[in-house]
Amino acid sequence: xxxxxxxxxxxxxxxxxxxxxxxxxxxxxxxxxxxxxxxxxxxxxxxxxxxxxxxxxxxxxxxxxxxxxxxxxxxxxxxxxxxxxxxxxxxxxxxxxxxxxxxxxxxxxxxxxxxxxxxxxxxxxxxxxxxxxxxxxxxxxxxxxxxxxxxxxxxxxxxxxxxxxxxxxxxxxxxxxxxxxxxxxxxxxxxxxxxxxxxxxxxxxxxxxxxxxxxxxxxxxxxxxxxxxxxxxxxxxxxxxxxxxxxxxxxxxxxxxxxxxxxxxxxxxxxxxxxxxxxxxxxxxxxxxxxxxxxxxxxxxxxxxxxxxxxxxxxxxxxxxxxxxxxxxxxxxxxxxxxxxxxxxxxxxxxxxxxxxxxxxxxxxx
Amino acid sequence: xxxxxxxxxxxxxxxxxxxxxxxxxxxxxxxxxxxxxxxxxxxxxxxxxxxxxxxxxxxxxxxxxxxxxxxxxxxxxxxxxxxxxxxxxxxxxxxxxxxxxxxxxxxxxxxxxxxxxxxxxxxxxxxxxxxxxxxxxxxxxxxxxxxxxxxxxxxxxxxxxxxxxxxxxxxxxxxxxxxxxxxxxxxxxxxxxxxxxx
Numbered sequence: 001x002x003x004x005x006x007x008x009x010x011x012x013x014x015x016x017x018x019x020x021x022x023x024x025x026x027x028x029x030x031x032x033x034x035x036x037x038x039x040x041x042x043x044x045x046x047x048x049x050x051x052x053x054x055x056x057x058x059x060x061x062x063x064x065x066x067x068x069x070x071x072x073x074x075x076x077x078x079x080x081x082x083x084x085x086x087x088x089x090x091x092x093x094x095x096x097x098x099x100x101x102x103x104x105x106x107x108x109x110x111x112x113x114x115x116x117x118x119x120x121x122x123x124x125x126x127x128x129x130x131x132x133x134x135x136x137x138x139x140x141x142x143x144x145x146x147x148x149x150x151x152x153x154x155x156x157x158x159x160x161x162x163x164x165x166x167x168x169x170x171x172x173x174x175x176x177x178x179x180x181x182x183x184x185x186x187x188x189x190x191x192x193x194x195x196x197x198x199x200x201x202x203x204x205x206x207x208x209x210x211x212x213x214x215x216x217x218x219x220x221x222x223x224x225x226x227x228x229x230x231x232x233x234x235x236x237x238x239x240x241x242x243x244x245x246x247x248x249x250x251x252x253x254x255x256x257x258x259x260x261x262x263x264x265x266x267x268x269x270x271x272x273x274x275x276x277x278x279x280x281x282x283x284x285x286x287x288x289x290x291x292x293x294x295x296x297x298x299x300x301x302x303x304x305x306x307x308x309x310x311x312x313x314x315x316x317x318x319x320x321x322x323x324x325x326x327x328x329x330x331x332x333x334x335x336x337x338x339x340x341x342x343x344x345x346x347x348x349x350x351x352x353x354x355x356x357x358x359x360x361x362x363x364x365x366x
Numbered sequence: 367x368x369x370x371x372x373x374x375x376x377x378x379x380x381x382x383x384x385x386x387x388x389x390x391x392x393x394x395x396x397x398x399x400x401x402x403x404x405x406x407x408x409x410x411x412x413x414x415x416x417x418x419x420x421x422x423x424x425x426x427x428x429x430x431x432x433x434x435x436x437x438x439x440x441x442x443x444x445x446x447x448x449x450x451x452x453x454x455x456x457x458x459x460x461x462x463x464x465x466x467x468x469x470x471x472x473x474x475x476x477x478x479x480x481x482x483x484x485x486x487x488x489x490x491x492x493x494x495x496x497x498x499x500x501x502x503x504x505x506x507x508x509x510x511x512x513x514x515x516x517x518x519x520x521x522x523x524x525x526x527x528x529x530x531x532x533x534x535x536x537x538x539x540x541x542x543x544x545x546x547x548x549x550x551x552x553x554x555x556x557x558x559x560x561x562x563x564x
Binding site for chain 2: 176202205268289
């Protein structure tokens with residue numbers, strides 16, 4: 001398949017790995033930001049093939065994984081109300097809250113629906129005028145334009161029974177948070193390809209300069225990732241921090257200005273709590289004032305306190321910051337499995353723990 | 367830390383501050399001049415200056431307004447300047463009735479006219495109320511000026527002229543902004559024909 005097979009070519013991959021091993025004069029620690037990149041790395045065994053020259057650590061680029069428990073519980077609270085149709089992408093349905101998940105709530109009779117696009121909720125709301133329809137709008141900058149479009153269209157069409165429970169997060173602030181941490185080991189990043197397709201690379205340049213790290217924006221196929229790793233190692237060896245695009249078929253320096261304008265109109269930047277990481281200033285998006293009527297947190301504002309409790313044994317926070325690997329968790333593969341997940345990194349299709357389980361890293365946990 | 371270490375820290379921090387400012391002005395001198403010329407031209411045409419910011423940047427906004435409206439050099443004319451963060455009555459009324467993100471935009475919509483100048487100050491470049499204020503200013507046909515930090519955030523697209531201090535330290539950004547507002551005031555008067563006395 002054109003534009004796919006060549007990026008999965010085994011000979012090309014082996015040549016790149018050999019080049020990486022020749023170039024690295026010492027072990028380097030590189031973090032891939034996106035959950036999709038983590039899955040490709042684990043699926044194709046790239047981390048094992050690289051040997052000692054590069055240690056790949058997994059980043060927090062799984063929006064499902066970093067959605068705070070309070071937000072999950074708030075979603076459950078809203079979804080459990082009798083006049084509500086609660087819509088979400090499928091992967092959020094199995095993320096455990098303090099008391100079960102949305103799928104379990106659906107089984108008790110709540111109207112919880114999977115949608116494939118936030119725009120689908122417009123039709124649902126218009127078809128159910130006596131219901132309050134809510135869309136769970138999570139994600140990084142990648143999904144923000146589509147969610148912004150849905151909000152904008154809802155406003156233009158006067159769809160008043162639709163609201164959005166927003167929990168968007170931004171990549172550059174969490175990268176900054178990781179780099180500032182006293183226990184940080186990350187020396188370079190494989191930058192988020194699809195986030196940069198939307199936002200461009202401007203926000204990453206001050207990070208690279210301030211913390212003197214290479215940030216190589218890559219895609220999600222094995223050749224993309226290995227090219228990104230090679231360039232990262234070359235830059236590290238030459239002490240050459242900076243941002244570089246190695247995913248030119250999708251990413252331009254300026255990103256997508258139309259998407260950025262729409263995001264800028266519909267969303268304001270806010271502080272955001274990240275599950276397993278804590279609150280990071282100016283790291284999230286919330287609906288801006290002109291769209292306040294579509295903000296589910298205002299529509300369903302009540303004084304019910306959301307008290308959350310994370311399972312003690314779950315180390316997803318350490319996994320998200322690249323400090324631990326999934327199979328270093330005492331519950332990995334035993335108490336915590338895809339069928340009985342304790343934390344979001346096992347539930348989400350983009351989570352590192354789910355990747356390790358899916359691609360046969362079980363033996364390392366024994 | 368003992369006293370000697372603390373004294374060394376003082377010297378180090380002052381050095382960092384000086385280095386950040388020197389690097390900024392060395393690289394951005396032409397942009398500072400361009401910004402000053404645009405503002406001078408606006409003042410020549412009867413512009414009023416409106417400045418906005420939050421927290422420490424609100425202090426800078428107040429400072430900028432008083433520099434322009436009550437000049438320290440006797441011979442230099444006072445120029446009309448208002449800090450939009452100076453009136454707690456308006457801030458609390460708009461913040462309470464609408465949203466805190468609208469506290470500057472609403473004032474701009476009421477007071478601003480085409481040809482006036484709006485200056486937004488934000489160390490992150492992401493402050494929602496500053497951004498909305500700048501957008502309201504642009505919609506009103508005002509000259510939009512930004513003083514920001516880090517990568518300039520969303521202010522880059524909202525300003526006709528923007529100066530970004532590329533630092534992650536709020537203190538270093540604010541210190542450079544403080545020098546910048548003094549230099550801008552001075553350059554504007556020199557461009558408008560005043561003697562370069564400072």
